[in-house]
Amino acid sequence: MWPTARCRAGVADGTVGRVIEVNELTKRYGGTTAVNGLTFTVSPGHVTGFLGPNGAGKSTTLRLILGLNKPTTGSATVDGRVFRDRPRGLRHVGALLDAHDVHGGRTAAAHLSALARSNGIARRRVDEVLREVGLAGAARRRIGGFSLGMKQRLGIAAALLGDPPVLLFDEPINGLDPEGVLWVRGLFRQLAAEGRTVFVSSHLMSEMENTADQLIVIGRGELIAAESVAEFAARGTRLSVTVRTPDAAALMAVLTAEGASVEPGGEESLTVTGLSAARIGELASHHRIVLHELATRSSSLEEAFMELTADSVEYLAGEPR
Numbered sequence: 038m039w040p041t042a043r044c045r046a047g048v049a050d051g052t053v054g055r056v057i058e059v060n061e062l063t064k065r066y067g068g069t070t071a072v073n074g075l076t077f078t079v080s081p082g083h084v085t086g087f088l089g090p091n092g093a094g095k096s097t098t099l100r101l102i103l104g105l106n107k108p109t110t111g112s113a114t115v116d117g118r119v120f121r122d123r124p125r126g127l128r129h130v131g132a133l134l135d136a137h138d139v140h141g142g143r144t145a146a147a148h149l150s151a152l153a154r155s156n157g158i159a160r161r162r163v164d165e166v167l168r169e170v171g172l173a174g175a176a177r178r179r180i181g182g183f184s185l186g187m188k189q190r191l192g193i194a195a196a197l198l199g200d201p202p203v204l205l206f207d208e209p210i211n212g213l214d215p216e217g218v219l220w221v222r223g224l225f226r227q228l229a230a231e232g233r234t235v236f237v238s239s240h241l242m243s244e245m246e247n248t249a250d251q252l253i254v255i256g257r258g259e260l261i262a263a264e265s266v267a268e269f270a271a272r273g274t275r276l277s278v279t280v281r282t283p284d285a286a287a288l289m290a291v292l293t294a295e296g297a298s299v300e301p302g303g304e305e306s307l308t309v310t311g312l313s314a315a316r317i318g319e320l321a322s323h324h325r326i327v328l329h330e331l332a333t334r335s336s337s338l339e340e341a342f343m344e345l346t347a348d349s350v351e352y353l354a355g356e357p358r
């Protein structure tokens with residue numbers, strides 16, 4: 038839970054815009070097109086996952102939303118305006134972009150105090166956010182000695198410092214231990230439940246499926262999907278049936294003749310698509326083929342993500358040695 042002292046002015050007064058709008062956004066670096074004609078909206082009250090394989094353009098898009106880089110064409114706005122034109126800084130949008138991008142010689146408290154001062158934020162927020170992210174005990178330690186997980190927590194503290202209605206996080210789960218991962222998921226959901234806009238990038242669907250309720254998926258700088266997690270999951274729900282039988286060749290012939298697509302696996306198992314488990318059972322019984330296993334499985338969110346982004350994966354590993 039939030040400390041009672043937590044200020045909520047920006048959130049509670051309802052006057053601060055929370056919608057992120059990305060419109061026909063393109064960013065080129067010389068011959069590299071990092072972002073290509075992206076259009077999407079991120080709304081308050083949700084955790085929106087921003088997914089894409091390595092090099093898809095997620096960090097570039099977040100930097101453009103924050104006004105840290107200029108678009109080649111198109112626009113990225115928060116509350117209808119380019120963010121760098123807004124005077125309220127960290128009190129409007131909080132962001133964790135790169136956890137390493139901090140002065141290692143400073144203490145955690147000094148780092149946050151400097152940010153608070155330059156953004157007109159009360160000093161007491163420094164202690165509040167340090168407590169919130171579990172770093173109160175490390176407040177006087179130099180950041181240079183922090184683990185990646187501690188730096189992520191510090192970056193999250195900095196994002197929360199101004200109690201902003203809009204929050205962006207670039208790969209915040211990297212380096213966190215299991216307790217940290219659970220904590221950060223709960224934190225994001227809590228922030229969204231408070232009516233904030235929470236936009237979180239990741240290259241792993243598994244990190245997002247228990248956290249986000251909306252998804253923006255990109256590949257090679259282009260939009261692949263913008264929908265709820267439930268809608269995204271439905272795309273990938275291609276049912277397959279796993280069958281184990283000592284007579285795999287005979288069953289394969291029967292099922293193929295019925296129009297199913299059958300892939301042989303190890304240990305006398307077959308993976309069948311295009312026929313229900315019930316129909317496979319009937320056919321096996323009719324042909325007196327013994328079954329040792331008959332199980333339906335639906336493809337996971339991770340598989341749906343891999344399928345959808347397969348054509349846009351830039352960096353593929355070779356065959357294992």
Ligand SMILES: Nc1ncnc2c1ncn2[C@@H]1O[C@H](COP(=O)(O)OP(=O)(O)OP(=O)(O)O)[C@@H](O)[C@H]1O
Nearest residue numbers: 066069071089090091092093094095096097098240
């Ligand atoms: N400053 C830059 N100069 C040149 N190319 C850049 C620059 N920033 C990003 N790129 C290129 O733009 C593309 C998108 O990079 P970006 O970092 O936005 O992707 P990402 O989805 O955040 O990837 P990752 O998950 O690996 O962090 C990549 O091909 C990258 O090499």
